[in-house]
Amino acid sequence: MDKLQIKGGTRLDGEVKISGAKNAALPILAGTLLAEGPVSIGNVPHLRDVTTMIQLLGSMGVSVTIDEKTRVEVDASTVTECVAPYELVRTMRASIVVLGPLLARFGRADVSLPGGCAIGARPVNIHVAGLQAMGAEIHIENGYIRARADRLKGARLVLETVTVTGTENLLMAATLAEGQTIIENAAREPEVVDLADFLIAMGAKIRGAGTDTIIVDGVEKLHGASYDVLPDRIETGTFLVAGAITGGRVKVKGARAEHLDAVLGKLREAGAVITTGDNWIELDMQGRRPKAVDIRTAPHPAFPTDMQAQFAALNTIADGVATVTETIFENRFMHMLEMRRLGADIRIEGNTAIIRGVPQLTAAPVMATDLRASASLVLAGLVAQGTTDVLRIYHIDRGYERIEEKLEQLGAQIKRAAGGST
Numbered sequence: 001m002d003k004l005q006i007k008g009g010t011r012l013d014g015e016v017k018i019s020g021a022k023n024a025a026l027p028i029l030a031g032t033l034l035a036e037g038p039v040s041i042g043n044v045p046h047l048r049d050v051t052t053m054i055q056l057l058g059s060m061g062v063s064v065t066i067d068e069k070t071r072v073e074v075d076a077s078t079v080t081e082c083v084a085p086y087e088l089v090r091t092m093r094a095s096i097v098v099l100g101p102l103l104a105r106f107g108r109a110d111v112s113l114p115g116g117c118a119i120g121a122r123p124v125n126i127h128v129a130g131l132q133a134m135g136a137e138i139h140i141e142n143g144y145i146r147a148r149a150d151r152l153k154g155a156r157l158v159l160e161t162v163t164v165t166g167t168e169n170l171l172m173a174a175t176l177a178e179g180q181t182i183i184e185n186a187a188r189e190p191e192v193v194d195l196a197d198f199l200i201a202m203g204a205k206i207r208g209a210g211t212d213t214i215i216v217d218g219v220e221k222l223h224g225a226s227y228d229v230l231p232d233r234i235e236t237g238t239f240l241v242a243g244a245i246t247g248g249r250v251k252v253k254g255a256r257a258e259h260l261d262a263v264l265g266k267l268r269e270a271g272a273v274i275t276t277g278d279n280w281i282e283l284d285m286q287g288r289r290p291k292a293v294d295i296r297t298a299p300h301p302a303f304p305t306d307m308q309a310q311f312a313a314l315n316t317i318a319d320g321v322a323t324v325t326e327t328i329f330e331n332r333f334m335h336m337l338e339m340r341r342l343g344a345d346i347r348i349e350g351n352t353a354i355i356r357g358v359p360q361l362t363a364a365p366v367m368a369t370d371l372r373a374s375a376s377l378v379l380a381g382l383v384a385q386g387t388t389d390v391l392r393i394y395h396i397d398r399g400y401e402r403i404e405e406k407l408e409q410l411g412a413q414i415k416r417a418a419g420g421s422t
């Protein structure tokens with residue numbers, strides 16, 4: 001199994017190109033199931049999760065062609081199976097987003113229950129309840145969600161909690177339902193808006209994406225389309241933190257500042273000079289040590305849970321004491337325990353971590369059990385004295401494209417090496 005080896009202490013300086021967003025590419029790929037014609041998707045990131053989604057579509061009989069760059073051509077007219085098997089779903093929870101499109105287009109879906117994961121229990125009761133309110137018959141059997149519907153019917157859905165993939169599943173289901181669906185307390189994440197724009201390009205009638213009320217007028221059919229996935233705001237934020245933590249200067253290209261208001265606000269508070277353009281963001285820390293910044297995660301447009309671990313890393317070496325409060329997932333602090341092994345001063349009280357910045361971390365082997373936690377350990381490794389081995393990096397490969405090459409471009413001393421923990 002591969003690991004990343006990082007020799008800490010280099011101030012990053014340079015430019016990096018951001019890839020397409022994992023959390024938009026996955027529902028968009030699932031959304032191709034809705035189209036009656038071929039669909040072409042550009043700016044698809046090369047990630048393990050994307051490969052898994054393509055495998056999942058392939059296992060259903062969907063024809064998928066990938067060019068060497070970032071374009072994927074999908075034709076769902078050849079679907080033979082409406083099943084998402086456990087073997088694939090257990091490697092990627094986001095497989096749940098095929099449930100809505102399969103049911104809406106083919107009237108049936110057997111999707112393995114994703115179960116919990118390293119960051120929390122992550123139930124899918126809101127996805128299921130929403131589809132039932134649209135007339136689906138759903139049974140949970142042998143670990144599978146077995147859903148059937150002749151044609152879904154539009155309904156008013158008031159989501160009990162803001163859920164991103166839940167909103168996406170119900171949005172996709174509603175596009176082909178009979179009549180109007182109103183989704184209230186909908187997620188407002190940019191990835192939801194990107195999915196809605198993609199569905200609109202295929203002929204869906206959707207209003208309100210990006211607000212907490214989405215209105216969908218069902219249509220008989222969706223047609224093929226060509227669409228480019230938006231840039232990954234979490235990858236963007238991670239590289240900006242890499243600049244900030246090392247006291248360096250990083251320009252991210254192909255990035256959208258308007259999706260990162262909360263994150264950029266916190267980076268400014270930490271002392272960074274941020275400048276933005278149409279499709280770039282530059283962070284300059286001018287050699288300064290970051291100031292400690294308090295973080296509280298919440299649904300968009302507030303501070304994203306997927307950036308919590310990276311800011312925890314920033315706070316470990318910051319000047320001052322910060323509190324980091326996680327309100328979305330109940331178990332998203334595994335990185336804190338690993339950071340302590342690097343010399344970080346962190347105390348955990350319930351869903352809040354109190355981080356007292358230290359002047360210097362020291363290298364150690366570390367590992368994490370989820371994607372952003374692993375990324376945060378790489379960030380900590382960039383400033384730890386000595387060589388830090390980050391083990392189990394298959395988590396990172398789920399969501400970051402060639403992270404070591406991109407960091408190397410910025411001057412980091414990092415390499416992928418064989419070996420490490422199982």
Ligand SMILES: CC(=O)N[C@H]1[C@@H](OP(=O)(O)OP(=O)(O)OC[C@H]2O[C@@H](n3ccc(=O)[nH]c3=O)[C@H](O)[C@@H]2O)O[C@H](CO)[C@@H](O)[C@@H]1O
Nearest residue numbers: 023094122123124125126127161162163164165166306328
């Ligand atoms: C593939 C993808 O896009 N993943 C993102 C998505 O995950 P995901 O869509 O799984 O996360 P949700 O927005 O659904 O989760 C938010 C909260 O709602 C709860 N909940 C959710 C659904 C449900 O039926 N019942 C329920 O109780 C969850 O346990 C969690 O506490 O949004 C998260 C929150 O921004 C991000 O961290 C993930 O990166």
Ligand SMILES: C=C(OP(=O)(O)O)C(=O)O
Nearest residue numbers: 023093094306371372399
């Ligand atoms: C939690 C994440 O992803 P997933 O929902 O696929 O587990 C993430 O992208 O940080």
